[in-house]
Amino acid sequence: MTLELIRGDITRVDADAIVNAANSALLGGGGVDGAIHRAAGPELLAECRLLNGCPTGQAKLTRGYRLPARHVIHTVGPVWGGGARGEEATLARCYKSVFALVEQHGLRSVAFPSISTGVYRFPIERASLIALREIQAALGRLPQLEKVTVVLFSQADLETYQRALAALSSEG
Numbered sequence: 261m262t263l264e265l266i267r268g269d270i271t272r273v274d275a276d277a278i279v280n281a282a283n284s285a286l287l288g289g290g291g292v293d294g295a296i297h298r299a300a301g302p303e304l305l306a307e308c309r310l311l312n313g314c315p316t317g318q319a320k321l322t323r324g325y326r327l328p329a330r331h332v333i334h335t336v337g338p339v340w341g342g343g344a345r346g347e348e349a350t351l352a353r354c355y356k357s358v359f360a361l362v363e364q365h366g367l368r369s370v371a372f373p374s375i376s377t378g379v380y381r382f383p384i385e386r387a388s389l390i391a392l393r394e395i396q397a398a399l400g401r402l403p404q405l406e407k408v409t410v411v412l413f414s415q416a417d418l419e420t421y422q423r424a425l426a427a428l429s430s431e432g
C-alpha cells in the first residue's frame with residue numbers, strides 16, 4: 261500500500277482509475293476536466309451525458325475510453341468562498357465519495373489531481389492536508405487498494421503536497 265506524490269499530467273497516468281475535478285454538469289470544462297475529456301475522446305462525454313450531473317461532494321464512475329486509465333471517477337469539489345461555508349468538510353466528502361466507488365468496484369490503483377485548487381480557488385495548503393488525510397485513511401482501511409498517486413501539475417503544488425505530507429507524518 262503506497263502513496264506517491266508526482267509532478268505530471270494525470271491524463272498520462274496508467275491506473276485503475278483517475279479522478280476528474282469536474283463541475284456539477286459533468287459535461288466537461290476547463291483545467292483538468294478539459295484535459296481528461298480531450299484525452300479520453302468523445303465517448304467519455306457521451307457516457308457523462310447519461311449521468312444527469314453530479315452534486316458537489318459526490319462522485320460518479322465512467323469508463324476511461326482512450327485514456328491509459330481504465331476508469332474516470334468524476335467528483336465535484338467545493339468552490340472556495342472564504343471557508344465558512346463548509347468547504348473543508350465538502351472537500352473531504354469528495355475524497356470519501358471517490359474511495360466509496362474505489363471500494364465498490366474493487367479498484368487497486370487510483371490517481372488524484374488537486375481537487376478544487378484551480379478555478380475553484382480552494383487554498384492548496386489547506387486542500388493538501390485534507391486530501392492526504394483522506395487518502396491515508398483509505399489506504400489504512402481498504403485492503404484491495406495498492407497504490408494512490410497524487411498528480412500535481414506544477415512544481416510549487418508538488419512541494420506544497422510534500423510539505424503537507426511531512427507535517428502529517430510528524431503529527432503521527
Ligand code: ADP
Pocket residue numbers: 268269270271281282290291292293295337373374375376377378379380381382411412413414417
Ligand atoms: P477545480 O475546478 O476543481 O479547481 P481545476 O481543473 O481548475 O479544478 O484545477 C485543479 C488542479 O488540477 C489545479 O491544480 C490544476 O493546475 C490541475 N491540473 C490542470 N490540468 C491538469 C492535468 N492535466 N493533470 C493534473 N493536474 C492538472
